Amino acid sequence: MKFEKKQANTKQEIPTASMPDIIFMLLFFFMVTTTLRDTTLLVKFVLPKAEAIEKIDKKRFVSYIFVGQDERIQIDDAIVDLPKIEKIMAERRIKIPQLIVSLRVDRDQKMGIITDIQQKLRNADALRVNYSAKPKEKQL
Amino acid sequence: MALMKKRKRETPEIPSASMADIAFLLLIFFMVTTTIDVDTGIGLVLPPPVDPNSPPPPPIKQRNVLRILVNSAGQVLVNDEESSIPMIREIVKKHTTNNGADERFAESSDKALLSVKVDRQTSYDIFMKVYDEINMGYLELRKSYARQTFGSPYEKLSDAQKKATDEKFKKKISFAEPEQSGK
Numbered sequence: 001m002k003f004e005k006k007q008a009n010t011k012q013e014i015p016t017a018s019m020p021d022i023i024f025m026l027l028f029f030f031m032v033t034t035t036l037r038d039t040t041l042l043v044k045f046v047l048p049k050a051e052a053i054e055k056i057d058k059k060r061f062v063s064y065i066f067v068g069q070d071e072r073i074q075i076d077d078a079i080v081d082l083p084k085i086e087k088i089m090a091e092r093r094i095k096i097p098q099l100i101v102s103l104r105v106d107r108d109q110k111m112g113i114i115t116d117i118q119q120k121l122r123n124a125d126a127l128r129v130n131y132s133a134k135p136k137e138k139q140l
Numbered sequence: 141m142a143l144m145k146k147r148k149r150e151t152p153e154i155p156s157a158s159m160a161d162i163a164f165l166l167l168i169f170f171m172v173t174t175t176i177d178v179d180t181g182i183g184l185v186l187p188p189p190v191d192p193n194s195p196p197p198p199p200i201k202q203r204n205v206l207r208i209l210v211n212s213a214g215q216v217l218v219n220d221e222e223s224s225i226p227m228i229r230e231i232v233k234k235h236t237t238n239n240g241a242d243e244r245f246a247e248s249s250d251k252a253l254l255s256v257k258v259d260r261q262t263s264y265d266i267f268m269k270v271y272d273e274i275n276m277g278y279l280e281l282r283k284s285y286a287r288q289t290f291g292s293p294y295e296k297l298s299d300a301q302k303k304a305t306d307e308k309f310k311k312k313i314s315f316a317e318p319e320q321s322g323k
Contacts, residue, residue, distance in 0.1 A: 016160065023163035030170045048268040052275035053180040062179065102181060105264050112260035114267075122189045132181040133268060 039077055043068025045106035050133035061098045062130075063089070067105040071113060082116055089124035104132040182268075182275055187314075204246045205253045206235045210270055212261035219244060225269050232277035236309060249309055257316040274313065281309045 045068050056062055065085070066074040073080055075088055093099050101121055105114060121129065208228065209217040216223045218231050236252045238245035246252035254274060258267050279294075282305050286294040290301050297305060 016157070020156065020159035020163050023160055023167055027163055027167045027170065030167065048265045050182055050268055050272040050275075052272050052279050053182055056179040056181065059179070100183075102179060107263065107265035107268070109264045110260060111258050111262045111264060111267050114264060115260065118186060122186050125188070127186040127188065129184045129186055130179075130181040131184065131268060131271070132179065133272075135180060 039064070039074075041066065041074070042077075042079055043070065043072050043074050043106075045069060045104060046108075047104060047132055047134050048107040049136045050131075051136050053133055053135055056100060056102065056130060058098070058100070061096055062100050062102050063092055063096075063126075064102050064104055065117060067103070067109055067113060067117070069106045069108065071109065073117070082113075082120065085117060085120040086124045089121055089126040093124060093126045098128075099126050100128045100130055101126050102130045102132050182271060184271075200253060201247070201251075203243060204251045205255050206232065206245070207255045208257070208270065208274075210256075210258045210262055210266060212259045212263075214262070214266040214269075216270070225266070225273060228270060228273040229277040229280070232274050233281055236277070236281060252312065254311075254313045255316060256313060275311075278309055278311050282306065285309065 043066050045066060064075070068074070073082065073085070075085070080088065089099075089101065103114065103117065118129065121127070207217075207219055211217075214225065216225055216228065218228070223231065232254065234242070235245040235254075236249050238247075238252075239249070240247045256270065256274070258270070283294045285308055286292065286297055286301070286305050289305070290297055294302070294305065
């Protein structure tokens with residue numbers, strides 16, 4: 001009799017069969033929403049802060065130009081020199097007509113180099129530019 | 141004997157108890173390694189390259205152009221008067237909404253132009269501050285216009301209304317080629 005009773009209530013635990021499904025759902029959510037950084041940064045920079053900023057939601061149109069503290073220019077995974085920008089960006093402009101060039105420039109750089117880059121972009125017909133900046137902290 | 145055989149058939153199944161742990165581990169790995177970094181910045185559309193053979197642009201009345209000059213030390217000259225970076229926002233707003241009242245500023249908002257000139261030695265940070273102030277000036281104008289005309293905040297306007305607002309206070313900024321400062 002005792003033995004039988006013990007067998008009767010075996011299901012006394014929380015059903016964990018659906019647990020992996022729930023976790024996998026969360027996992028897929030995170031995998032889809034997050035984007036891994038696809039370029040390794042070779043230059044160091046600190047972005048300036050600004051107030052009138054807008055988000056770029058069309059990430060696939062964006063091409064980055066990094067300018068570091070040591071004035072080196074990086075596009076994708078390589079350091080390039082100034083005259084090459086024109087050719088690279090002209091090629092990209094043909095592939096992506098809605099190209100946006102995001103300039104991620106160190107805040108202590110001089111405007112001279114930025115103007116030089118902009119001249120190259122104008123020649124390459126890549127006219128949509130975005131000055132990357134971090135949002136300013138709200139003043140208390 | 142028959143009973144024992146039946147029991148043996150039940151056992152071979154993959155243990156799924158640790159499945160949740162594996163999934164958790166992956167989940168935590170992704171949560172830790174990935175960064176949701178939203179790209180933020182200030183947009184600008186560059187002018188197309190100038191064709192040297194093209195006819196010169198039509199002359200613009202001096203009063204319609206607000207000339208902003210920034211030197212390498214971050215000092216600002218607006219229409220040949222000394223100014224400072226935080227003041228630019230108000231000056232831009234005054235210039236654009238002047239409607240011919242003050243003869244130093246523009247005749248109307250659609251004729252208002254800005255001309256920004258920076259030195260080659262000016263730091264990017266200072267330039268961004270100036271450019272941010274100009275953009276904030278326009279943004280504030282658009283916001284108040286949206287509230288007055290459509291009775292709703294700028295962020296909640298429909299696409300057509302937003303376009304009309306942006307068109308009303310269109311950013312017309314010309315960036316002069318920076319000059320090499322005499323040291």
